[in-house]
Amino acid sequence: MSYHLKTLTQLRAGLASRAFSARELTVSFLNRMAAHDGGLNSFITQTPEQALLAADLADKRLAAGETGPLLGIPYAHKDIFCTAGVRTTCASKMLGNWVAPYDASVHQKLAAAGAVMLGKTNMDEFAMGSSNENSAFGAVKNPWDHTAVPGGSSGGSAAAVAARLVPIATGSDTGGSIRQPAAYCGITGIKPTYGRVSRFGMIAYASSLDQGGVLGVSAADCAVMLQAMAGHDARDSTSAPVPVPDYVAQLNQPMAGLRIGVPRQWFTQGLSVSVAARIDDALLELEALGATRVAIDLPDAPLALAAYYLIAPAEASSNLSRFDGVRFGHRCADPQDLNDLYERSRSEGFGAEVQRRILIGTYALSAGYYDAFYVRAQRARRQIAAHFASAFAHCDVIAGPVAPNVAFDLGAHSKDPATMYLEDIYTIPVNLAGLPGMSIPVGFAGGRPVGMQLIGPAFTESRLLSVAHHYQQHTDWHQQIPNAYREDVV
Amino acid sequence: MxxxxxxxxxxxxxxxxxxxxxxxxxxxxxxxxxxxxxxxxxxxxxxxxxxxxxxxxxxxxxxxxxxxxxxxxxxxxxxxxxxxxxxxxxxxxxxxxxxxxxxxxxxxxxxxxxxxxxxxxxxxxxxxxxxxxxxxxxxxxxxxxxxxxxxxxxxxxxxxxxxxxxxxxxxxxxxxxxxxxxxxxxxxxxxxxxxxxxxxxxxxxxxxxxxxxxxxxxxxxxxxxxxxxxxxxxxxxxxxxxxxxxxxxxxxxxxxxxxxxxxxxxxxxxxxxxxxxxxxxxxxxxxxxxxxxxxxAWRASLPELPDAKAARYQAHYGLSAYDSSVLTSAKQTAAYFEQTLAAMGKAGDAKLVANWVTGTLAAQLNKEGLEISLSPVPADLLAQLLLRVVDNTLSNKLAKEVFDAVWAGEGTPDGIIEARGLKQITDTGAIEAMVGAILAEHPDKVAEYRAGKDKLFGFFVGLVMKAAKGKANPQQLNDVLKSSLGSCGEEGGV
Structure with a gap:
């Protein structure tokens, strides 16, 4: 039946017409997962039994005449979302087999919509990383090239969707963790406006930057998924009490007259020539669809990188203090005293990158450094937001690269975290300003996918999705599937 | 220090x-x-x-x-x-x-x-x-x-x-x-x-x-x-x-x-x-x-606070600054005071209530380490007791005795007064009869008194009070005794 080649809309139609059941659909994707994930390592936890139960429940609801865009649709969760009854690891030895006694708000919503979770995907530990190599459960491979990283931190979700092990997956994005792996894996990803999707039950990395979102094949699929996830949540004080528009209905907003801002500074230093060329091709395509290109100034990318690597670790150092070996998670053997319990539990439980960021953050918040680091970083953050606001006076959407390069080789940056941090230079400013951003596939360079980033003012997800949708109506980059994953699994 | x-x-x-x-x-x-x-x-x-x-x-x-x-x-x-x-x-x-x-x-x-x-x-x-x-x-x-x-x-x-x-x-x-x-x-x-x-x-x-x-x-x-x-x-x-x-x-x-x-x-x-x-x-x-x-709106909802309450007690009830501040120092003490006073109705005497709350009651609470909200003598019973003081049913001394009995859980003040027969004798005729009987029993002492031995006045008070089982109204007893001794002297002089 090649379910893995269908859009969510097609799957919904098939389920509604009873052409196939949710169980058949689920079994088909479980088979793909069983056949392929051994090589990819995109899942930390697979939940076939729960998936079949959920599928049967969906079939009952479908049989009762119920219909819904996600009813019976398989998906995967990044393993940062808490799920009662299924362990949540954040790819850390620290959490190990910890099982949350509650569901993340996002999970509650998806479960209520009847979506069928197939498992929880690999990621960089506590969402800290850009390659998915910082996982206690091992690195994830890029389906397009097993010697390449899938990007991170939502690398497992990106790889699973790229290999069509699931039609769609959740992710989280603190500095680019949805957009960059989506770009590296040749799929579509959206990081909504900060506050659009509840953070309740999404394990915190950097609270003022974290935002849940979607990785899927197309903008249209992402619109369906985001619709179910978005909205105000009384359990998250920072979630926005802003009405959620009908993203699917608004996919066909007119392109004519749309002003696309292209930041001059993003196309000068450090950007791969071939990535720049693919983005230029995409911009030409959008112009052909009626949009106009406007040069804008966003001079702050290097500043944003510096600010991010102070603010995010500062918040992380505090957020991760609760992992102390006292109440849950990893606890060292035979602690001699309280300090020994803390030191060894945390040294054993956290990986190197997490420890590095906790130390950076602790330092940045320390007396005598706080003003020089944290306070200045917050000032820089306000300046970055102000520059975006000025830019949006001249354009409706900003387009540019997601990352300076295509996916790099596994192990290429593992000795040098600073070069790894540069991967996020175009995505981080968006998180600092709290804006929505997307990544859409726009071609290949050296056999690896290239992504283009679209950025909008706060709460303009529907416009971003619409621009991406128009582009995808006229191109087929998003429909490309790595050779090894194209065929049906029987 | x-x-x-x-x-x-x-x-x-x-x-x-x-x-x-x-x-x-x-x-x-x-x-x-x-x-x-x-x-x-x-x-x-x-x-x-x-x-x-x-x-x-x-x-x-x-x-x-x-x-x-x-x-x-x-x-x-x-x-x-x-x-x-x-x-x-x-x-x-x-x-x-x-x-x-x-x-x-x-x-x-x-x-x-x-x-x-x-x-x-x-x-x-x-x-x-x-x-x-x-x-x-x-x-x-x-x-x-x-x-x-x-x-x-x-x-x-x-x-x-x-x-x-x-x-x-x-x-x-x-x-x-x-x-x-x-x-x-x-x-x-x-x-x-x-x-x-x-x-x-x-x-x-x-x-x-x-x-x-x-x-x-x-x-x-x-x-x-x-x-x-x-x-x-x-x-x-x-x-x-x-x-x-x-x-x-x-x-x-x-x-x-x-x-x-x-x-x-x-x-x-x-x-x-x-x-x-x-x-x-x-x-x-x-x-x-x-x-x-x-x-x-929150400001408007503020209750009367201790300083304002103390000032009101001074101005309205004529209490001393010290008593006012003691009574208002805890919300429950002030509430107890106000409840007692209110329960006494028109006969309420703020100074009397203040004296009892800051004196006898406070001492007893302190002795037993109790909060006023847990007082075995609640405000309505203290009010009942003090009403009997105001209407002269009880002397201060008897009132303390009744207070102790209420504290001990023996009942209400009126019940205890009844049961113990503690009601003060305020009937002038009855007091005169008792005085007359005592004086008749001690003609020699009466003569000594009349001869100028003033100290014997207390002797007569004691005897009459003993005969009255302590319940004679002291002021009335004094008055009756004074006039009787005086009139006897006049008679004796005839």
Whole structure:
């Protein structure tokens, strides 16, 4: 039946017409997962039994005449979302087999919509990383090239969707963790406006930057998924009490007259020539669809990188203090005293990158450094937001690269975290300003996918999705599937 | 302290006041005291991964009420910060508090320094009062070398009320703490229970030679769960510091625990190097915004506070300044006074009630260590008793006897008067008959009296009172006896 080649809309139609059941659909994707994930390592936890139960429940609801865009649709969760009854690891030895006694708000919503979770995907530990190599459960491979990283931190979700092990997956994005792996894996990803999707039950990395979102094949699929996830949540004080528009209905907003801002500074230093060329091709395509290109100034990318690597670790150092070996998670053997319990539990439980960021953050918040680091970083953050606001006076959407390069080789940056941090230079400013951003596939360079980033003012997800949708109506980059994953699994 | 002339103490208090909300400051868990360990701690209180705090608006209202009551600035926008430190009873590894922009800053209360009507007023200024969450409790007993943790208290809303270092004796510190204690109870924002930790006072104490302008090194005294212990702990600490310096030593910046059994403070930890709590704004919480009209509505809702009530007692009831301040020093005492007076109706006598509440009742409560709200003689029964005093049914002496009987649970005042036949004899005819009988029995003594032996008057009073089983109205007895002795003398002279 090649379910893995269908859009969510097609799957919904098939389920509604009873052409196939949710169980058949689920079994088909479980088979793909069983056949392929051994090589990819995109899942930390697979939940076939729960998936079949959920599928049967969906079939009952479908049989009762119920219909819904996600009813019976398989998906995967990044393993940062808490799920009662299924362990949540954040790819850390620290959490190990910890099982949350509650569901993340996002999970509650998806479960209520009847979506069928197939498992929880690999990621960089506590969402800290850009390659998915910082996982206690091992690195994830890029389906397009097993010697390449899938990007991170939502690398497992990106790889699973790229290999069509699931039609769609959740992710989280603190500095680019949805957009960059989506770009590296040749799929579509959206990081909504900060506050659009509840953070309740999404394990915190950097609270003022974290935002849940979607990785899927197309903008249209992402619109369906985001619709179910978005909205105000009384359990998250920072979630926005802003009405959620009908993203699917608004996919066909007119392109004519749309002003696309292209930041001059993003196309000068450090950007791969071939990535720049693919983005230029995409911009030409959008112009052909009626949009106009406007040069804008966003001079702050290097500043944003510096600010991010102070603010995010500062918040992380505090957020991760609760992992102390006292109440849950990893606890060292035979602690001699309280300090020994803390030191060894945390040294054993956290990986190197997490420890590095906790130390950076602790330092940045320390007396005598706080003003020089944290306070200045917050000032820089306000300046970055102000520059975006000025830019949006001249354009409706900003387009540019997601990352300076295509996916790099596994192990290429593992000795040098600073070069790894540069991967996020175009995505981080968006998180600092709290804006929505997307990544859409726009071609290949050296056999690896290239992504283009679209950025909008706060709460303009529907416009971003619409621009991406128009582009995808006229191109087929998003429909490309790595050779090894194209065929049906029987 | 008399041995330490030439020294002065400088004291500031930090008072952690648990707010009387139904649920915790950032979660929906209940705040009741005394539940099974960890039965009132939800995922938020446990600091589980992924959970988020949601501010309890009632805690904000209560904190604002306190600020309004002490004439402080109540910030229309305040913010929460994280105070980071590791401790097993601090589940998140940080406490959500307010550092940079507290909800309440400034304000002052007036205390009375000195005893009775010689007391003088002194204003103690507040630095700030900020909202924060309480930590859990570490239980060191019953776990054989390990430590138990009860997180029921974790997340209970607190305001930490910080005074300026403006008190110069333990007595002043106690007066200030009592004043704040009264205020929060008047406002209904704290149950004030010091034993259960609802109202926890830490004292920062330093000493310096009189005339010095620089502050000495201070210590922080914790674990003081009554006003009596607060006074003793501060006195102990002042003496300890003075003796230490006079012996050539140096006060170290320390946190010290008061041990009521040994009546001493002892070192808990040194604070020579300032703790680095790495405060920063909590990114999980938005600024707390209070609309100006909301603040005005809260201001209008303020109850009558102790100072205003005391002034009213003086002006309206003619009570002394001292009695007024004693009666209003605790909300329940004032309520008891007012209830008693009201229950007496038109016959109510404020001075009489004040005397009984601050005298007999207070002494008895104090003796048995009872709160006035638990008095075995409730306000309506005291009122009934005092009505019998006002209408001369009971002498003061008999009234005390009846009071003791009511206290002992023997019934109502009227019931006890009836049962014991304590009703005063006020029938002049009956008293005259008794006087006449006694005088007739003692003609020789009557003659001696009439011959000028005035002292015998008391002898006759005693005999008549004995015959009346103590129930004769003393004034009437005096009058009758005087006139009878006089008339007898006249008769005798005939």
């Amino acid at each position: 008399s041995s330490h002339a030439g020294w002065e103490a400088v004291i500031g208090l930090e008072i952690h006041t648990q707010l009387a909300t139904q649920s915790k400051i950032f979660s929906g868990a209940a705040t009741a005291f005394g539940a099974e360990p960890n039965s009132q701690a939800c995922a938020v209180d446990l600091g589980l991964p992924g959970v988020l705090p949601v501010l309890n608006a009632e805690a904000v209202r209560m904190a604002a009420l306190f600020g309004l009551a002490v004439g402080a600035h109540v910030a229309l926008e305040s913010t929460f910060d994280r105070k980071n430190y590791f401790y097993p009873d601090l589940p998140k590894g940080y406490q959500i508090s307010q550092l940079a922009q507290p909800i309440v800053s400034g304000g002052a209360v007036v205390i009375a320094v000195g005893e009775g009507d010689k007391a003088v007023q002194k204003t103690i200024h507040l630095t700030r009062a900020h909202l924060e969450e309480d930590a859990g409790k570490s239980l060191h007993e019953d776990f054989a070398g390990a430590t138990g943790i009860d997180l029921n208290r974790a997340g209970t809303p607190l305001i930490e009320i910080v005074s300026e270092p403006e008190m110069s004796s333990a007595a002043e510190a106690v007066a200030y703490a009592r004043k704040i204690h009264a205020m929060v109870q008047y406002l209904g924002i704290c149950d004030g229970n010091m034993q259960e930790g609802s109202f926890r006072v830490d004292a920062n104490v330093s000493v310096r030679r009189r005339g010095d302008t620089q502050l000495g090194t201070r210590t922080e005294v914790k674990n003081v769960n009554s006003f009596r212990f607060l006074e003793r702990a501060i006195d102990y600490e002042i003496n300890r510091q003075i003796e230490l310096i006079e012996d050539g030593g140096r006060v170290q910046q320390q946190t010290r625990l008061y041990d009521p059994n040994k009546d001493e403070t002892r070192m808990m930890r040194t604070k020579e190097a300032a703790d680095d709590y790495r405060y920063f704004p909590d990114p999980d919480l938005l600024p707390v915004i209070i609309k100006p009209e909301t603040l005005e």
